[in-house]
Amino acid sequence: MPRKPLKGDVAADEAVYGAIRRAMHMGRLAPGTKLQEPALARVLGVSRERVRKALHRLVHEGWLTAIPNRGTFVPTLTVEEMREIYDVRSMLEAAIVRRLSEGHTAAAAKRLKAHVTEEKVATRRDDRGRLFELSGEFHVLLAELCGNDELTRLLRGLLTRSTMHFSIAAPQQLTNCAGPHDHGDIAEAILGGRADKAAKLMLGHLAGLVTLQASRAPERQSTDLEEAFRGIKARQTKTGAPQGARSN
Amino acid sequence: MPRKPLKGDVAADEAVYGAIRRAMHMGRLAPGTKLQEPALARVLGVSRERVRKALHRLVHEGWLTAIPNRGTFVPTLTVEEMREIYDVRSMLEAAIVRRLSEGHTAAAAKRLKAHVTEEKVATRRDDRGRLFELSGEFHVLLAELCGNDELTRLLRGLLTRSTMHFSIAAPQQLTNCAGPHDHGDIAEAILGGRADKAAKLMLGHLAGLVTLQASRAPERQSTDLEEAFRGIKARQTKTGAPQGARSN
DNA sequence: TGGTAAAATTATGTGCACATTACGTCAAGA
DNA sequence: TCTTGACGTAATGTGCACATAATTTTACCA
Incomplete structure (x- = not known):
């Protein structure tokens, strides 16, 4: 294969990152919501490791807060x-x-x-x-x-x-x-x-x-990830078969 | 074991992070030095993944710069x-x-x-x-x-x-x-x-x-990781057998 | 019936192996 | 002799599986 469009799949990382960021920006995720990695991976149709990397980046940038051995949460801004x-x-x-x-x-x-x-x-x-x-x-x-x-x-x-x-x-x-x-x-x-x-x-x-x-008092939002990410896909059906479908 | 000192081994992460940060602070690492993950893992006596995580964090905080598929480098501050x-x-x-x-x-x-x-x-x-x-x-x-x-x-x-x-x-x-x-x-x-x-x-x-x-013009420093991290250990010989020693 | 403890389940964190990519080296042709 | 091409090696990036920790459920005792 002379040329392949994927160059380290940095585009996929950006897509996952953007999807979560967009969901927060659209107010779909309530403060305090727990972002579970397997659920996110299933909803977005990507592997769990990619979700992990995106979450780590978001935590570093201050968008999310991580508690060791507990998970990643939407921060509750005081x-x-x-x-x-x-x-x-x-x-x-x-x-x-x-x-x-x-x-x-x-x-x-x-x-x-x-x-x-x-x-x-x-x-x-x-x-x-x-x-x-x-x-x-x-x-x-x-x-x-x-x-x-x-x-x-x-x-x-x-x-x-x-x-x-x-x-x-x-x-x-x-x-x-x-x-x-x-x-x-x-x-x-x-x-x-x-x-x-x-x-x-x-x-x-x-x-x-x-x-x-x-x-403004932050009203309660939906905490269902399935519904929160409706219409917000990581990639625009670029790859027909996402590797989220595991064999086990 | 009633109590174990490792709580998710967040201490080890901090140790690796601190070791690299200390080496930079002591002027051991010249600007432009490539920080190779296997070499760092071998020198510090920890796994490669731990080095990876520390490097990613340092990159996010601006201490290091990463080029995709190329590696992590000590930034050359203009x-x-x-x-x-x-x-x-x-x-x-x-x-x-x-x-x-x-x-x-x-x-x-x-x-x-x-x-x-x-x-x-x-x-x-x-x-x-x-x-x-x-x-x-x-x-x-x-x-x-x-x-x-x-x-x-x-x-x-x-x-x-x-x-x-x-x-x-x-x-x-x-x-x-x-x-x-x-x-x-x-x-x-x-x-x-x-x-x-x-x-x-x-x-x-x-x-x-x-x-x-x-x-002040930055003078040339040692780029040998072995020498750069001399005396700067991640953990004080806590684990006797580091898994950084690979078979190949 | 309520509370506590233990076990099971689920999720996170990490080590490991493989695929892919970039760099260095050598050889062949001009 | 210099340039260009291909091959080999080494490092990075990612998917996968297992160990560990926390939460929930259930069962048992008061």
Whole structure:
């Protein structure tokens, strides 16, 4: 065989990882849910080892929590922990908008304007899913415009962890950020070079988010893995015969 | 057996992880060194799977870099990457000292004073090893005094990554922070409630560190794993017959 | 009838063997 | 002599089976 499409099957790993991540993002998995490896392997149609690797990765990234010899669970974010995450975000993002206000390239300004425009379009169309996505990307975009990859990675991790709990709490009827116009105001302050105002707006924005999240009580979700992963397949029926069908 | 010391052998995992981490911290492993799993397993006297798990964890935490189907390597920190890390640290630590300056408990002031005193003692005794340790802990201590665990974890990760390259570059003859009295000045500004001065001192302190590191060129180290891990054992000859000795 | 203890079952964790892939070496042709 | 191709070796990645630990169920005793 000259060429084979599978190069270490890193795609399969990514698929399993993405499937679990997507299920959490869609609010299918309630906090405290135990993710059993055999059940997940059966539902997703992959081997248990692949599920194990994906779970380990998710644990390392903070999406899940593992208890030795007990299993892997969807974390139950305390109000205190959430407040801490937003506290760190406040430190970083205030510094970010300050720096961008004090100086940025023309290309950065262009990207920022384009993003705000896109958010306005999504708001006008009432496209909640797209707006949710864009709202998160806004904060990552600001980090990216600083040109610091380390900063971007760090902030993205914090953001995913906070929005995760957000989407778990009330997935269907939420806007990721308090007011969509907040982002526009912040961008305007940055582009106008008003560092203090931009930082103040950002701090108020984040404070609004944390109160918004704290107000929502996480309602009970389905804990049945079979139902939780309905429609969320690891791979799009790429391989007809998954090796999940064991001989024993 | 009523009680067994091994509870899932999480201790062994930690030992292997710590051994590799210690070897890096001691500057035994040169940047670019390939960490082969069989060789590591043979040297440390543990199974290959345990080495694999430790390597995966180290990769996730940013200590090592993995290339699919190629192996795991000691990362070669670019000057740019190092600058980025210190940039993020500047953002966080400036906010930290500002917050502490604006208000802190009496217990916090006590811990801070005690640490500065301890550093002075180590400096007077010319105890480089202890001073290196204390210098790193100073920055973690400031994060801890904010009472934010998330912040502490994040900053500790950044600090270990930056000091890692530090110790790799020149392990024997370094002081972790530019001037030991810097910490004393910063602490004094915090205790005096002078937020702007404390932030300014911290920024200058970190800027001094990054220039200090950039000036040192990483000299060539030993790439022989056998020699690199001499004296650094995972477990203290607990298991007499390691299963790392394979038949082939 | 309620509580406790023991056994069975289920799930996690780990060692092992094999498949696949990349790297080094040697030989043949230009 | 240099380049290119193929072959052999070694390391990584993954599926599999067993050992260990925890949970649940059941049975027995108070």
